[in-house]
Amino acid sequence: MATLLKISNLGITVRTDASSRTLLKNIHLDVTPEEIVALVGASGGGKTSLGLSILRLLPLAMEIDEGSIVFKEENILAMPLSGMRQIRGKKIGMVFQESLSAFNPVFRIGDQIAEVTQTHLGLSRAKAMNRVDELLDLVEVGDPRKVARSYPHELSGGLRQRAMIAQAMAASPDLVIADEPTSNLDVTIQAKILELFKKLRKEMHLSILLITHDLGLVRFIADRIFVLYDGRIVESGEAKAVLDAPVHDFTKKLLMATKI
Amino acid sequence: MNKQGQHVSQFQASFKVFQRNRLAVACLSVLGLLYFLAIFADFFSPYSYDNEDRNYSYCPPMKVHMVNQDGSLSWPYVYGTSFVFDSFHKRIYTEDKTQKYTIRLFPKGDAYRLLGVIPWDRHFFGVETKGRLHLWGADSRGRDLLSRLLWGSRVSLSIGLIGVLISFVFGLFIGGISGYYGGWIDTLVMRLCEMFMMVPGFYLMLALRAAFPPNLNSLQIYLLVVVIFSFIGWASLARVIRGMAMTLKQREYVLAAKAMGLSDLRIIRMHILPHTMSYSIVAIMLSIPGYIMGESALSLLGLGIQDPYASWGNLLSEAMGIVQIRFAPWILLPGLFIFITVICFNVVGDALRDALDPWLKAEGQS
Numbered sequence: 053m054a055t056l057l058k059i060s061n062l063g064i065t066v067r068t069d070a071s072s073r074t075l076l077k078n079i080h081l082d083v084t085p086e087e088i089v090a091l092v093g094a095s096g097g098g099k100t101s102l103g104l105s106i107l108r109l110l111p112l113a114m115e116i117d118e119g120s121i122v123f124k125e126e127n128i129l130a131m132p133l134s135g136m137r138q139i140r141g142k143k144i145g146m147v148f149q150e151s152l153s154a155f156n157p158v159f160r161i162g163d164q165i166a167e168v169t170q171t172h173l174g175l176s177r178a179k180a181m182n183r184v185d186e187l188l189d190l191v192e193v194g195d196p197r198k199v200a201r202s203y204p205h206e207l208s209g210g211l212r213q214r215a216m217i218a219q220a221m222a223a224s225p226d227l228v229i230a231d232e233p234t235s236n237l238d239v240t241i242q243a244k245i246l247e248l249f250k251k252l253r254k255e256m257h258l259s260i261l262l263i264t265h266d267l268g269l270v271r272f273i274a275d276r277i278f279v280l281y282d283g284r285i286v287e288s289g290e291a292k293a294v295l296d297a298p299v300h301d302f303t304k305k306l307l308m309a310t311k312i
Numbered sequence: 313m314n315k316q317g318q319h320v321s322q323f324q325a326s327f328k329v330f331q332r333n334r335l336a337v338a339c340l341s342v343l344g345l346l347y348f349l350a351i352f353a354d355f356f357s358p359y360s361y362d363n364e365d366r367n368y369s370y371c372p373p374m375k376v377h378m379v380n381q382d383g384s385l386s387w388p389y390v391y392g393t394s395f396v397f398d399s400f401h402k403r404i405y406t407e408d409k410t411q412k413y414t415i416r417l418f419p420k421g422d423a424y425r426l427l428g429v430i431p432w433d434r435h436f437f438g439v440e441t442k443g444r445l446h447l448w449g450a451d452s453r454g455r456d457l458l459s460r461l462l463w464g465s466r467v468s469l470s471i472g473l474i475g476v477l478i479s480f481v482f483g484l485f486i487g488g489i490s491g492y493y494g495g496w497i498d499t500l501v502m503r504l505c506e507m508f509m510m511v512p513g514f515y516l517m518l519a520l521r522a523a524f525p526p527n528l529n530s531l532q533i534y535l536l537v538v539v540i541f542s543f544i545g546w547a548s549l550a551r552v553i554r555g556m557a558m559t560l561k562q563r564e565y566v567l568a569a570k571a572m573g574l575s576d577l578r579i580i581r582m583h584i585l586p587h588t589m590s591y592s593i594v595a596i597m598l599s600i601p602g603y604i605m606g607e608s609a610l611s612l613l614g615l616g617i618q619d620p621y622a623s624w625g626n627l628l629s630e631a632m633g634i635v636q637i638r639f640a641p642w643i644l645l646p647g648l649f650i651f652i653t654v655i656c657f658n659v660v661g662d663a664l665r666d667a668l669d670p671w672l673k674a675e676g677q678s
Contacts, residue, residue: 107571141573154563158586168572168580219572 055122056227056259057083057106062119064101064110075101075114076283084226085252088260090270090291093280093308100265102280103229106261107140124226129251133162142172145220147234153213155204159210161186162200164221174225187218189257191248210241217248224256231263246273267310329667336663339656346653350428355461358445360422360437362620367456368393370640371405371446376415389414392443402639403494413443449642451630461646464622467534469653470601471623475541476596482542484592486579488580491557497630508547516544517606521615531622537616541603549595556588590668597661601654608650624650656664 065072075098083089089124104110108128109228111246112218121128123139125259131139140146148154155164166180168286173184181200188196191201191214199207199215207215213233220228230249250273252258262274270277277294279287289296298304331337339348349356374390392411395403414484423433432464448458469515490501508516520540527538569579604624610616611625611630619626627646631637637644 109567109570137573137575139573140571146568146571148564148568150564154568156565156569156583156586159582167574167578171572171574171578222572 058122090274090277140224145225145228147230168222191218227259325668334665339659351461354424357462359456361463364433365454371450373449386618413439430521468624475603478542479545482546487550487553492552505547594665
């Protein structure tokens with residue numbers, strides 16, 4: 053099957069006034085259509101930065117200094133900014149860890165989701181609001197109208213995370229980058245969110261790049277796994293194979309941590 | 313949460329804090345009344361702004377009588393006036409008790425267009441056209457001061473609002489863009505701001521006014537004054553907004569908005585500027601007095617609104633001589649109105665700052 057996203061030989065450097073440090077080096081990663089790929093690594097290891105680099109949203113201090121990111125046969129790193137806007141949110145959606153801070157506190161959830169559909173699908177206000185209801189229904193929030201009318205702080209963490217997934221799905225993207233989407237939720241809600249991802253993959257033909265440190269999740273949902281350690285991919289392959297017979301010490305340690 | 317378990321919005325909570333400040337509520341009511349009177353100035357004033365009668369030059373405020381000479385109660389009325397010249401050739405007005413003019417509600421008077429469209433000639437109060445009514449005295453040409461005050465409030469009160477709105481739109485967007493993009497755009501914009509802030513406002517105002525021809529019609533002058541004020545006012549606001557934008561752009565929802573492919577202008581408009589609103593509203597309230605006083609100063613010097621049109625500033629320009637103030641002190645009344653308006657805006661602005669400050673509110677509720 054053709055590759056949807058292919059990252060080759062990517063290197064990211066952090067520059068401050070005085071020094072520079074290599075954050076990621078020699079990263080190879082690929083995602084095929086309708087696949088759930090897990091990127092696993094320790095906190096502060098550059099997982100999130102890798103996710104952001106796919107959308108070219110790295111902080112100013114970070115620089116991509118080698119390699120390529122190819123999405124649907126287009127080189128993202130060579131794309132003009134106007135072209136990036138057609139990819140961000142439209143072809144690649146993003147789900148953040150902190151749903152409370154990722155929503156603007158002064159607008160209603162529905163308006164914020166509608167904003168994306170209006171931008172990318174050119175919908176009128178009325179049609180956008182209908183689309184919001186459909187999307188919220190898709191992510192199974194129970195009462196879409198009520199959620200759409202709520203402000204972010206009025207919703208529970210689980211509902212808000214679902215709303216954010218709905219926002220990421222607003223323009224029917226091919227790929228969703230989910231950065232620790234469940235680490236702030238309790239276990240039962242975690243499982244439901246993961247089920248939701250599986251359903252979206254099947255119904256919306258979605259690929260998901262799941263960034264996490266929780267191997268329990270990975271076993272449950274991922275097709276393939278990439279283990280990031282010390283700025284490099286140290287192990288990769290079919291999720292089941294890697295988790296049943298880890299080769300690298302770091303993977304083993306992570307696995308031990310999950311078993312406790 | 314309130315008793316019904318509904319969520320109390322930020323706005324409702326702020327409104328409650330504001331309401332508790334009695335002085336501010338009173339001042340807001342005064343402002344409301346002034347603006348209401350300004351909008352319907354042609355109806356509430358007994359005369360048009362240029363209705364003059366030289367026989368009433370510097371006529372002092374007329375006394376309103378409620379009791380007839382025979383001691384019986386009457387609908388309020390004024391006497392006609394007559395004058396003699398004293399040895400300094402100054403007019404001495406006396407009541408002519410043979411002429412009695414009842415103050416009527418809704419008498420016919422000068423024609424006007426209500427709200428600029430509906431033609432009408434009724435006024436809120438007045439006397440029959442044979443007599444004249446000068447409750448707050450008349451000016452050198454015998455024009456009713458109360459009427460001119462009301463007409464003048466249209467210019468003086470609206471110029472503050474419109475000027476502030478224009479300069480705030482500029483200030484918000486320029487500051488937002490500067491703070492959001494940073495880098496050389498920020499440097500360029502901020503140096504430009506500093507150039508404007510460096511020149512003392514009043515002299516910049518004079519210089520800008522001097523750059524335009526002196527013989528403009530009143531509407532052109534009005535627009536010119538607004539433009540001049542907006543030109544001066546945006547810089548200080550842009551600086552503060554720029555600082556706030558620099559902090560706000562670090563928020564995760566701004567990153568999220570970028571990740572959703574929203575354009576920069578949309579992000580600035582939807583995800584940055586709304587968060588500066590509580591500051592902006594207070595700043596707007598506190599800077600309106602500056603515009604009102606600026607217009608007054610310009611008109612006082614004869615560079616703003618020109619006679620026969622009225623503004624509080626050019627009404628005061630008549631009060632620049634010691635002789636006028638000595639013998640016709642009522643022409644200082646516009647000054648009192650400027651004073652009241654400025655004080656009210658300041659009190660309301662202060663109260664709004666308290667009401668919109670989340671920390672102070674938490675303290676008040678504990």
